[in-house]
Amino acid sequence: MPESWVNSAERVGADLHLQLAATGPRRAALARALREAIQDGRLGTGVRLPPYRSLAADLGLARNTVADAYAELVAEGWLTARQGSGTRVAERAVPAKPARLPKKAATASRAPAHNLLQGQPDASSFPRNAWSTSTRRALAAAPNEAFGPGDPRGRIELRTALAHYLARVRGVRTSPERIVICSGFSDALRLLFGGGVLRGALAVEAYGLAFHRALLAAEGVRTVPLGLDDHGTRTEELAGRRAVRAALLTPAHQFPLGGPLAPARRNAAIDWARAGGGVVIEDDYDGELRYDREPVGAVQALDPDHVLYVGSASKSLSTALRLGWMVLPERLVDPVLATKGQRERWTSVVDQLTFADLITSGAYDRxxxxxxxxxxxxxxxxxxxxxxxxxxxxxxxxxxxxxxxxxxxxxxxxxxxxxxxxxxxxxxxxxxxxxxxxxxxxxxxxxxxxxxxxxxxxxxxxxxxxxxxxxxx
The missing domain is CATH 3.90.1150.10 (Aspartate Aminotransferase, domain 1)
Incomplete structure (x- = not known):
């Protein structure tokens, strides 16, 4: 049965994908294909069909053949035809049968009665109106090239907005050229370690996300724990870890224990990185959300050449948004971009443009x-x-x-x-x-x-x- 797309640039009505029998009368084959499209739900109630002239041109049929097939289905009650409204799929007494769900989908786990799991902002707090306004404004202002092949760094509008915002709010020292947009912290880890941008063992805090440790283990990365006490992570222990080339820290708000990294230990981490050419990965997962005083600035500001700063919108906006950013030492920008490679790993352009507008308009601060x-x-x-x-x-x-x-x-x-x-x-x-x-x-x-x-x-x-x-x- 040959397959035919109905996609004339001049026709009005729904796109159709029809299968016409290779033999037999063409009118009967077309009528049968349209009935099947209605029966299996591909053509729903009220959908407007293309004018018979357009459909005839797309299928290589005579106009009268299509007109007769339409008339037959109107007479049978499958279609309706009214002056000025075109030919549409009629209301039907028996709706199409719903698709059968896989057995596993029917046995979904029951939601908890009370949810106090960490890491999830209240979903009802997502700023829908502000996000919608920024989307409309960003799309109206976006150049045509924004919707073609883009820059693996991410949209310049967002990188510029983030450079100013992070400097103002978190004290980060950077330029748009050193920012790479990713889909969140886990994606950043995969880019850094999965592609070999960073090699060797990774020092991590004694308490942290098991998910991140599992992700790193899958990439062949050995994690070495650093001790914790009332002053935060014991970064002085880095000096004795000879195989360690990078250290992952949550200095503003240690995860999950909740303490900040003491100033002396911030300095110890920077001294270690400088002495051995190492890298401190700063996970600033909720640095803007401090309630008892002004947030402590980012460690990255102490040495942008040895601190790799990572942030995301997962805590401030939504975990569903999948929008993050890396502020990289200059020497790591090109290796990260080479690893990022295929565009399938890039974050939605529309989300990037919208978030950029949300920041520059002041709506994000509010x-x-x-x-x-x-x-x-x-x-x-x-x-x-x-x-x-x-x-x-x-x-x-x-x-x-x-x-x-x-x-x-x-x-x-x-x-x-x-x-x-x-x-x-x-x-x-x-x-x-x-x-x-x-x-x-x-x-x-x-x-x-x-x-x-x-x-x-x-x-x-x-x-x-x-x-x-x-x-x-």
Whole structure:
């Protein structure tokens, strides 16, 4: 059965993909193909068909053949034809059967009753109106070349906006030429280590995301843990790690324990990188979201040639946006671009242009200020409820970000996490974040994502949290 596309530039109506029998009367073959397209849902109710002259030209048929086929389907009730409205698919008594879902899709896991998982901003807080306004404005202003083959660095509009914004808000020292747009922190790690831009072992914090460790292990990267204490990551330990060529740190707000990196240890990391030609990878995942004081500036400002700064919109806007950026030492720009390569790895141009407009218009600053107030209130409610109902549970770390760590009595974490599961409360214990080779003593605690629940569900989530906490020893 030959396949034919109906795509005349002059016709009005839906694009069609029809299969006409190779033998037999052409009118009957066309009528049968149209019936099948209606029956299987490819032509839905109310869809306008091309004028018979256009369809005849596209299929290489006589005009009368198409006109007769249309007339036959109108008479049978498949189509309707009205003056000025064209020929359309008629309302039908029996709708097309829905596609059968795979068995696995029908058995999707049930959502938790209360969600306090970390790393997820309140989805209802996404600035839909501002994003929509910026999209319209950015598309209207975008040059035609923006929608052709582009620069693997990312759109110049966004890189320029980020260079100014990061300098103003985080103290980052850079130019648009040293910024490369990516789809988030995980993508940045793959670009840096998957393509061999950075080689050798990687020093990481004793507590961090197991997902990142697994991603690095899949790329053949050995991770070496650095100790942690009340002053942050023990960066002085870098001097004794001879195989380490790069160090991954979360200096503004250690993840997940929540403390900032002390000034002396910031300097120690820079001194180590300079002495051996190493690189500090600064994960500034929520640096804008500090609530008790002005955010501490980025470590990158101390030495842009030895610090690789990574940020994203996943905490400030949405995890679904998949939009991040790397501020690179100059010597690493070309190797990263060579690794990035194929355009399939590039972030949507429309999202880049929209985010650039959101920044330059001031809407992003306004959104950040609103989120600071919202999440500050969320954290304050958490600490107030705990002070009243579980005063023996300590909330650790600085007032920042989207999560807090609750320290538990030794030996109680596993049972508390199990109790949370029974109650339908989704949250994490600290054990899953500890590096398996860490020398830092294990800590018992819960990682509570206070930003995740919508406003109407937050009180119930806090009540469930208090129910599962261990009693005072």
């Amino acid at each position: 959104h950040i200020r609103q989120m600071r107030q919202r999440y500050r209130d969320r954290r304050n409610r958490l600490t107030a409820v705990l002070a009243e109902r579980a005063p023996h549970i300590e909330v650790t770390g600085i007032a920042a970000g989207l999560h807090a760590v609750l320290r538990l009595p030794p030996g109680t974490e596993a049972s508390t996490v199990k109790a949370a599961s029974w109650l339908g409360l989704a949250l994490d214990g600290l054990a899953g974040y500890r590096h398996p080779d860490a020398d830092t003593p294990p800590l018992d605690g819960l990682v509570v994502g206070y930003a995740t629940p919508p406003d109407h569900a937050y009180a119930a989530a806090l009540d469930a949290l208090c129910q599962i906490l261990p009693a005072m020893p």
